[in-house]
Amino acid sequence: MLSCDFRRLVAVALVLTTTVITMPLSAADFSNGRTVLGSVSAVGSVYVRGVGISQEGTLFPGDSIRANEKGYAKVLLGTGSKIELMEKTDLTVNRDSQGVKIAMTTGTIGFTAQSPLRIDVAPFEVTATDGASGNVAVMSSATAGVRAINGKVTVRNLKTSESFVVLKGQERLLGLQNGVHAPALAEVASNVPMPIPAPRPVPQTPAGKTSGGLAMDAGAWLAVIGAGAIAGVAIWALVDARNNHNDIESNQAAIKQVANANAIANTSAQQQAALASAIALAGQAQLALLASANPTQAAAAASLAAQATANQAQLGTLQSQIQALQAQLAAGQGSTSQLSSLLSQEEALRNSTNTIITQLNNLLTANRGTPGVPQTTLGTVGGPVIASASVPA
Secondary structure, three states: OHHHHHHHHHHHHHHHHHHHHHOOOOHHHHHOOOOOOEEEEEEOOEEEOOEEEOOEEEEOOOEEEEEOOOOEEEEEEOOOOEEEEOOOEEEEEEEEOOEEEEEEEEEEEEEEOOOOEEEEEOOEEEEEOOOOEEEEEEOOOOEEEEEEEEOOEEEEEOOOOOEEEEOOOOEEEEEOOOOOEEEOOOHHHHHOOOOOOOOOOOOOOOOOOOOOOOOOOHHHHHHHHHHHHHHHHHHHHHHHHOOOOOOHHHHHHHHHHHHHHHHHHHHHHHHHHHHHHHHHHHHHHHHHHHHOOOHHHHHHHHHHHHHHHHHHHHHHHHHHHHHHHHHHHHOOOOOHHHHHHHHHHHHHHHHHHHHHHHHHHHHHHHOOOOOOOOOOOOOOOOOOOOOOOOOOO
16 A cells, blocks of 8 residues: 555656656746746747747746747737747846846847836847837847837937937837947838737748848848749739630730749849848948048938938839739730830839949948948849840840
8 A cells, every 4th residue: 555655656756857847947946936927939949048948938037038040939928018039039038126128139029018118239228118019120249220110119328328219110220339329221120020920930031142242131032032923923824814825926925024024023122132231231331430420421321321212112112013014914914015114114213223332332432441331342233134025125
């Protein structure tokens, strides 16, 4: 009888021991009686307190969270606030008398604050309250960005105590080494996610730059892929719709028109990517030049960033027109004159984009000795390969 009871006692002890060991908790969690901050949901490679979690984990004050490549994490705090970590993001979550505080080291987060939420990207502190949402991205060791999507957020320089407010739809670039900030620029908007979507696998972000010197971010690559995919579907639909017709020459001409629309769409997407890179480089140069007391060149960098942003907006309109024409061509409609008009618009914007890139390269070269000015240049964008049978090149 005693032997049976002893075996049961051992079995229960083993179950409890196994549970404790496999949970992402430390012994100090029990002895110190730490308060639970919230929960973490993970997809891919995510670590809490250095322990990998497969789906969910518990969050305590002082815990670190790291989302590796292809990792994604969503944090639900007990206060009702939500945080989203994209891949390659590292941060620590804590709490004090003022509320929850997040210290970011690398990466990108989205947030929705139902109670005071502070995000530390030294030397700056971003504070959100009352349902405000937005994004914070550490883009390099010298530059970060903040964007307000809803409500407003307050940014304070902890060293100088200077503060300013970022309103809904606004963005700011933050100089992490020199403490300078500037109105910004589309880098944060083009690279960071919308706040708090449902957990999902994170697409891999292409690393590095293309051989032509064009640094294309995830959004730009998706634009290029999307343009090709839409055109591919259009070609398939066109061939399928006409497969019962014997007019082979007519079919070939129609397919060339769709291919031409695809070529224009791809070049437009490449322009968007080049402009995003130009805006980022101009923003970094602007911060560095402001810090070095060179307002004239800083203003020139800001002007180039503004021109690039304007071109991006025009390209967005053009890309919508291209997609509409692709759908028409897939249905056997559309015309060569429409393609010619779109090509002319794309060419005018491409010439303007390449002028901006050239001027930016000259500015970066001229100020290469200034600390913080990017030591790189961008390649210009080439034109689409057009089938002359449909649209004159």
